[in-house]
Amino acid sequence: MDWYALQNGSDIRGVAMVADGVPATAVNLTPDVMRRLGLAFVRWLARSLDREPAALTVSVGRDSRISGPLLMSALMQGMAAGGVRVLDFGMASTPAMFMSTVTPGFACDGAVMLTASHLPSHRNGCKFFTAAGGFDREDVTELLRLAQGDDLPSADAPGMIAAADFMTVYTAQLVERIRDGAAHPLHPDQPLRGLRIVVDAGNGAGGFFADQVLEPLGADTAGSQFLEPDGRFPNHVPNPEHPEAMASLRRAVLGHRADLGIIFDPDVDRAAAVDARGHEINRNRLVALAAAMVLREHPGSTIVTDSITSDGLTDFIQRDLGGVHHRFRRGYRNVINEALRLNAQGQACWLAIETSGHAALRENHFLDDGAYLMAMLLIELARARAEGRDLGALIAGLREPAxxxxxxxxxxxxxxxxxxxxxxxxxxxxxxxxxxxxxxxxxxxxxxxxxxxxxxxxxxxxxxxxxxxxxxxxxxxxxxxxxxxxxxxxxxxxxxxxxxxxxxxxxxx
Incomplete structure (x- = not known):
């Protein structure tokens, strides 16, 4: 087996099951492979932290893919065989998995999310985290080297696998962030009261945002769609960049006269939106809106984006907002790492964002979290309504290409x-x-x-x-x-x- 064929930048991705047009011989992400990856992660983590496996706790979650339960079970069994304690989060989001490494009461030593983002349903993969952040390319290469080798750990006593509820903790963090940010003078606990917000989870893991985040804040979520996890993704491509997905959300927003529509990819690290007039807030418009919010709080900040952003966006960030636009290589880890590098050199950077919808804020551990970005939009929406203005007013000066x-x-x-x-x-x-x-x-x-x-x-x-x-x-x-x-x-x-x-x-x- 070619282990390195599983590497996709800083992630692991492979073919997890036979599908139409996919030969059985192409399946390379099997339970046995996942078990070895679990053992390899234990070896990597113990060596990286200079601690014995028995002293480590690792959390594991997955999106809605059909192959998820079987592969996740194999991964956790491999980790437990290596001696670590494993927390089974079940259905989760990629950002939540990282947050489990830095949240008091959990503070896991490592975390793994099973997902292949927006790729077809027969694919699956892994994203790895420690409290220092997500794996880089070099970390994945080393993990694969360990997985194919003979020096995998074998504990005298296997670690325990236990179910744990972290999504409730994670969603409570989002709710409090919106309450604090909106600071509604009349309804501090329900700053979204009177707003109708449609959520499209694309049958991925993001359905929680409607009932665990929006509804406790007072929002009306009638018209939300595809909240039920279904790893076949039967309704549309679960990709906030895809025209079909955005058109589906736009129809829902206009049809239900919503104030905002929100759409997530399957593991919720990317998002986009549609405003009340049916205007899409994705790609350059999403970058512009995020930059406007950040630069209002942090004047002069550098905004790191990927390389395909428009010239109009540069003018908007630099001339209208007084920021610095720094284009860098495509890839969410690339833009995040560049933001970290600039900050380390003394150049203030509070936002790293790709046109694909990956957005990482300095205030949030430079974690690319679609739900957190949408929380920021909701704060802005609540403020805009209180001030009698439109959400789109923040980016009215953005020049868009014909x-x-x-x-x-x-x-x-x-x-x-x-x-x-x-x-x-x-x-x-x-x-x-x-x-x-x-x-x-x-x-x-x-x-x-x-x-x-x-x-x-x-x-x-x-x-x-x-x-x-x-x-x-x-x-x-x-x-x-x-x-x-x-x-x-x-x-x-x-x-x-x-x-x-x-x-x-x-x-x-």
């Missing part, structure tokens, strides 16, 4: 990494020679090009996926037809690379 598009170009060359980097290097040289094009410095990944010709008026970014033989190409323009015109110029250049499949670019490719 058009935006993402293409994913397949790399057919055998060494996709070397080939993709060669394409990027060649494009960087070519773009510097093209009239109206200018290479944007310090993009940290790929090549970003500003297109200043009036008929293009936009930018594009070509980068290389870290894990897959794909080159994502993002293009934005502030004029109608600008994306097509930029694409046509790019096609003429990219056509010389026979190791690229340009079919995704559409006509002329």
């Amino acid at each position: 058009e935006s598009r993402e293409h994913r170009l397949a790399v057919t060359a055998a060494d996709f990494s070397a080939y993709g980097n060669a394409v990027i290097d060649a494009l960087r040289v070519r773009a510097a020679e093209e009239p109206g094009w200018a290479v944007v410095p310090d993009t940290h990944e790929g090549v970003r090009v500003a297109c200043s010709a009036p008929e293009e008026s936009g930018w594009f970014l070509l980068r290389l996926s870290l894990h897959d033989p794909v080159m994502p190409l993002n293009i934005e323009s502030e004029v109608a037809g600008g994306v097509d015109r930029i694409t046509e110029r790019l096609q003429a250049f990219l056509a010389d690379f026979d190791g690229l499949d340009l079919a995704a670019l559409g006509r002329g490719a």
Whole structure:
């Protein structure tokens, strides 16, 4: 077995069950694999903390995937066989698993969440935490090295596995954060009284937000949908970025005349929203709103985002809000680690956020927590209503592109990494020679090009996926037809690379 094929950046992801179009031989996340991963995590944790396994407590939770119960049982059995005490949280969220390592009364030494985020239902995976934060790429690589080796722990007496309720503790923290932040003068315990808020959990683990967070705060949650956990995800793709998912939420908000709609991915570390007028608050708009809230409390803060954010967002953060916009590499761990690095160097950074909906705030352990981000939006909504203004007023100055598009170009060359980097290097040289094009410095990944010709008026970014033989190409323009015109110029250049499949670019490719 190729253990390292399970690595997906700072997570583990694999095929957990046979599904339509998936051969049985492709299943690589089996109960036996999970048991060994559990033993490997015990070895890693005991060595990292310099403590005996018998002195350690580890928590485990899962999202709604069908494969979850069996794989979680195997993982916990492996951990217990290594000698640690295991707390079974059952259905949980990824942010809650981290919070179990820093919450008094639990303070687990480590935590594991079984999830594959928004991926199809036959996939599953793991996210690992200690009180210091989530695993980095290097930690996952080491864990897999241990899992495939012969030096796995074997305790004389296995550790205990016990069920524990942490979600009640975690949701109480969210409720208190909203109460404190909203500071309603008349209804301090129910600052959301009179507001209708629709939740779409996408049949993942996020249904708790309606009855355990919103309703105790006085909100009317009528119209909420897909709250029941169902690991087949039968109603829509459980991804706050997906147009189908956002359209479903928009219909629910408008149909029930709600003040806000909230949508989560299956493990609740990502979220997005729809306002009362049906306007989507995701991608650049979500980043802008989060930045506006943070910069009001922390003037001048740096906002770290991923590389594909728009030029209009930069202007909004820097000119309108007085902050600093710092683009960095895609990947939620990348933006979080960059924020940590900047703070360590003395450059104040209170928010790290991806356009995908991963948002981590300094006030919340730099944990990417979709429920916490939505709690911040709810505080703002309650304040806005009390002041007689609209939630969207905070981002009224955001300039949005007329058009935006993402293409994913397949790399057919055998060494996709070397080939993709060669394409990027060649494009960087070519773009510097093209009239109206200018290479944007310090993009940290790929090549970003500003297109200043009036008929293009936009930018594009070509980068290389870290894990897959794909080159994502993002293009934005502030004029109608600008994306097509930029694409046509790019096609003429990219056509010389026979190791690229340009079919995704559409006509002329």
